[in-house]
């Protein structure tokens with residue numbers, strides 16, 4: 001059984017990037033959605049991505065951004081993976097020639113299989129809770145809404161923390177987990193001890 005990949009999202013400070021990398025995160029996410037308290041500028045993101053060693057994926061997160069907005073980021077920030085967290089169509093996501101994951105905002109009544117079929121070229125589907133402000137809400141959703149045998153890389157997200165991630169991984173066996181609020185002392189301000197505890201919780205489930 002391969003180990004569960006780990007993405008730490010919403011990083012804004014160099015020390016938090018270093019903490020995520022040092023504790024073994026596989027990916028770090030930077031939010032390019034201005035209303036978010038975790039949003040970073042292009043200059044800030046370029047400096048943070050420059051801290052990443054090989055084999056730690058830089059992820060850029062967008063919500064219904066215009067093409068010019070995404071292009072302006074991509075010109076200056078070497079993002080290896082894009083994450084589209086709004087109402088983007090497959091065509092919207094595919095226009096940048098970069099690998100991407102598409103976020104589904106999950107709640108009762110959302111058919112994840114149908115959603116997935118609308119995004120066949122996405123590298124994976126990130127399943128987040130349905131929250132105001134599109135994401136970063138620190139809220140879990142009913143994991144039983146995730147169908148058995150989903151059949152493509154699933155990134156479990158939404159309200160995860162060191163207290164629930166071991167159970168979440170054991171129940172869902174996702175390709176990866178993603179966390180923002182659950183490793184923070186304040187929005188956009190990560191806590192190294194919470195990052196360490198979260199990653200240890202994932203590793204405990206991996207066995």
Ligand SMILES: O=C(O)c1ccccc1NCC(=O)[C@H](O)[C@H](O)COP(=O)(O)O
Nearest residue numbers: 009036135136137138158159179180181
């Ligand atoms: O993090 C944000 O502020 C954010 C704002 C708008 C859209 C998406 C956002 N974050 C995307 C992520 O991938 C988060 O890690 C994900 O929503 C889970 O957040 P949390 O429940 O706080 O762990």
